Amino acid sequence: MSKIRVENLTKIFGKHPKKILQNVEKGMTREEIFKMTGQTVGISKVNFSVNEGETFVIMGLSGSGKSTLIRCLNLLNKPTAGKIFVDDENIIDYDKKELREFRRNKIAMVFQHFGLFSHKTVIENVEFGLEVKGLSKEERYDISKETLQAVGLKGWENFRISELSGGMKQRVGLARALANDPEIILMDEPFSALDPLIRRDMHSELLDLQSKMKKTIVFITHDVNEAFKLGDRVAVLKDGEIVQIDTPEEIIENPANDYIKNFVRDIDRSRILKAENVMKKAAIKFGKALQPKIAITLLEEADVDYGFIIQRETSKLEGIITIDDLALAVKQKKTIEELMHSDYKAVHKDVYIKEIIEIALDTKYPIAVLNDNEEFIGRIHRGTLLKALI
Amino acid sequence: MFEFPQIFEFKIGKVVESFVEWLTINYAGFFDSIKTGILFVLLKMQMIFEWIPWFVIIGIVFLVGWKVKGLKSGIAYTIMLFLIGVMGYWDQMIMTISIVLAAVIISLVLGIPLGIISAYKKRVDIILRPMLDAMQTMPSFVYLIPAIMLFGLGMVPAVFATTIYSLPPVIRLTTLAINSVSKEMKEASQSFGATPLQTLIKVEIPQALPTIMTGVNQTTMMAMAMVVVASMIGSKGLGYSVLIAINRTDIAMGFESGLSIVFLAIIIDRLTQSIGTKYKYD
Numbered sequence: 042m043s044k045i046r047v048e049n050l051t052k053i054f055g056k057h058p059k060k061i062l063q064n065v066e067k068g069m070t071r072e073e074i075f076k077m078t079g080q081t082v083g084i085s086k087v088n089f090s091v092n093e094g095e096t097f098v099i100m101g102l103s104g105s106g107k108s109t110l111i112r113c114l115n116l117l118n119k120p121t122a123g124k125i126f127v128d129d130e131n132i133i134d135y136d137k138k139e140l141r142e143f144r145r146n147k148i149a150m151v152f153q154h155f156g157l158f159s160h161k162t163v164i165e166n167v168e169f170g171l172e173v174k175g176l177s178k179e180e181r182y183d184i185s186k187e188t189l190q191a192v193g194l195k196g197w198e199n200f201r202i203s204e205l206s207g208g209m210k211q212r213v214g215l216a217r218a219l220a221n222d223p224e225i226i227l228m229d230e231p232f233s234a235l236d237p238l239i240r241r242d243m244h245s246e247l248l249d250l251q252s253k254m255k256k257t258i259v260f261i262t263h264d265v266n267e268a269f270k271l272g273d274r275v276a277v278l279k280d281g282e283i284v285q286i287d288t289p290e291e292i293i294e295n296p297a298n299d300y301i302k303n304f305v306r307d308i309d310r311s312r313i314l315k316a317e318n319v320m321k322k323a324a325i326k327f328g329k330a331l332q333p334k335i336a337i338t339l340l341e342e343a344d345v346d347y348g349f350i351i352q353r354e355t356s357k358l359e360g361i362i363t364i365d366d367l368a369l370a371v372k373q374k375k376t377i378e379e380l381m382h383s384d385y386k387a388v389h390k391d392v393y394i395k396e397i398i399e400i401a402l403d404t405k406y407p408i409a410v411l412n413d414n415e416e417f418i419g420r421i422h423r424g425t426l427l428k429a430l431i
Numbered sequence: 432m433f434e435f436p437q438i439f440e441f442k443i444g445k446v447v448e449s450f451v452e453w454l455t456i457n458y459a460g461f462f463d464s465i466k467t468g469i470l471f472v473l474l475k476m477q478m479i480f481e482w483i484p485w486f487v488i489i490g491i492v493f494l495v496g497w498k499v500k501g502l503k504s505g506i507a508y509t510i511m512l513f514l515i516g517v518m519g520y521w522d523q524m525i526m527t528i529s530i531v532l533a534a535v536i537i538s539l540v541l542g543i544p545l546g547i548i549s550a551y552k553k554r555v556d557i558i559l560r561p562m563l564d565a566m567q568t569m570p571s572f573v574y575l576i577p578a579i580m581l582f583g584l585g586m587v588p589a590v591f592a593t594t595i596y597s598l599p600p601v602i603r604l605t606t607l608a609i610n611s612v613s614k615e616m617k618e619a620s621q622s623f624g625a626t627p628l629q630t631l632i633k634v635e636i637p638q639a640l641p642t643i644m645t646g647v648n649q650t651t652m653m654a655m656a657m658v659v660v661a662s663m664i665g666s667k668g669l670g671y672s673v674l675i676a677i678n679r680t681d682i683a684m685g686f687e688s689g690l691s692i693v694f695l696a697i698i699i700d701r702l703t704q705s706i707g708t709k710y711k712y713d
């Protein structure tokens with residue numbers, strides 16, 4: 042079910058945004074409108090939906106409208122046109138009081154430069170959302186303490202914000218958002234201000250937390266690797282418009298246009314693509330009782346060097362045999378079972394290529410790919426791996 | 432010689448006088464309530480200071496000075512206060528402090544909310560700004576005139592003039608402080624569903640406090656300067672002693688009372704200033 046649904050969302054910055062709207066409808070580009078009127082189209086006619094429990098990443102270069110978009114989702118920016126449905130209610134129609142309730146209970150935000158209150162201690166910062174809601178001091182304290190522990194800041198409760206490192210500050214920012222137990226968390230480039238190493242820690246921490254909490258997360262970044270690492274789905278934004286929305290694997294394999302192709306060029310594919318994404322499904326499969334001679338014809342017809350021996354009833358892989366082995370079998374009158382190799386390597390379909398490369402170095406046979414039931418579903422050769430990486 | 436022709440002469444003062452008379456008669460209630468308000472605060476201050484024994488006052492100044500500035504400063508302030516007493520100006524000093532404090536309290540009660548309003552409403556700011564500019568460029572003596580006109584001679588007009596004179600810095604710095612609270616912090620507060628009032632009280636005012644404290648310090652020092660001037664229209668205290676000394680060309684008295692004022696000014700300045708810097712967060 043979709044938690045957030047955004048329809049035709051447009052945000053224009055300027056004195057008379059409604060007037061400019063017609064131009065957007067007519068399909069004028071952001072640049073043309075800026076030249077003509079001096080007003081900026083932050084985002085134009087954006088459509089997407091975010092599923093419950095999904096991490097949805099919005100990626101784009103600086104100035105592409107990422108912040109504008111995410112700030113519309115909790116109405117820090119008032120959209121010029123369009124609809125935003127959260128749980129099938131259009132939040133743009135909310136009055137002041139409904140908006141406050143929405144912000145207090147359903148949605149929380151983590152800011153790029155943390156947005157922490159420097160006059161408050163760590164725990165007072167985390168308590169803020171609960172304080173605003175009117176919870177008692179004890180309740181606030183207990184919840185906040187627990188939340189701080191969850192983000193790895195146990196023992197730092199009474200420190201001042203200025204005493205923390207960047208990474209710790211953003212943990213406080215995260216804890217402040219989590220303490221409210223919102224259904225949706227908005228994160229606007231939360232880790233951009235951090236060192237690469239700290240950023241990596243924060244990534245694993247977030248993935249870890251998310252696997253337990255299953256919140257709906259909208260995450261902004263300009264870093265492709267970050268986007269693909271964290272996102273279940275990624276939307277690419279360019280000049281205020283969405284160019285492509287897909288899973289990371291799908292974006293890498295089928296980029297919508299040259300812009301996206303360029304974008305994903307520098308990315309470390311071996312950490313994104315999985316066995317399933319690169320394997321060849323077509324394979325010559327036969328049972329171990331087959332006549333070697335017939336097997337040879339099958340392989341020759343398909344112009345391949347290897348055959349996979351499958352157990353008929355279970356679809357499980359039993360071994361691999363080369364065309365040379367088969368020729369030997371014919372000559373020495375042996376069966377396939379006697380000559381097949383069972384020292385082949387197999388991987389699960391969700392294993393990343395990065396790990397498969399290491400496996401590929403220790404075997405001379407193709408690598409078999411198995412599904413959850415350990416059934417054979419495809420094969421990976423060294424050549425396939427290389428191709429997938431360029 | 433060209434003399435200014437008598438024919439153009441027009442006693443504008445008479446008009447103003449009758450206007451003020453009209454004002455004080457028709458708005459007697461209004462001015463009376465200002466008068467009662469000022470007197471109330473002033474008398475409370477005097478009562479408090481007369482009730483505290485002298486050694487307790489010195490003790491408190493020592494402790495506060497020690498806490499906020501260090502042991503040496505604490506001792507220095509103690510010696511200064513003690514010297515004022517030794518020179519025989521203790522009672523006058525208490526009087527001066529009461530007037531200054533009364534004026535400062537009234538200034539803050541008016542000035543901080545005004546400063547906040549003007550940070551929020553551009554229109555108020557546009558009206559207030561030139562008025563504050565004018566107030567700050569006018570010589571302090573000028574404030575004595577409306578004070579006398581409205582309240583006559585005595586303590587009340589002295590406190591009134593002092594209050595008006597010391598009001599601008601706290602308004603200005605409060606506005607500045609509220610306006611410079613980081614946008615991301617305000618948005619963070621809003622994003623959690625805080626009402627504008629909650630954002631003001633829980634985020635903006637605490638964030639603005641260090642700068643507002645600078646305003647408090649400046650306001651206090653302005654009041655301190657003005658209270659001496661205001662002795663011309665009837666505030667008792669150290670300023671009055673200076674005034675008498677000038678009239679009598681009494682060098683000894685002038686020196687002693689002048690020195691007492693300097694000591695008092697130093698103590699008040701340093702204490703309010705360092706209380707302000709204690710509030711800095713980063």
Ligand SMILES: Nc1ncnc2c1ncn2[C@@H]1O[C@H](COP(=O)(O)OP(=O)(O)OP(=O)(O)O)[C@@H](O)[C@H]1O
Binds near residue numbers: 082101104107110
């Ligand atoms: N309050 C505003 N008033 C006017 N123009 C704005 C405002 N906020 C954003 N813009 C403009 O809208 C466009 C999109 O800005 P936005 O901040 O959304 O980009 P971004 O993708 O978040 O970039 P960055 O990576 O630098 O944060 C920019 O051209 C920016 O100048």
Ligand SMILES: [Mg+2]
Binds near residue numbers: 107108109230
């Ligand atoms: Mg941004």
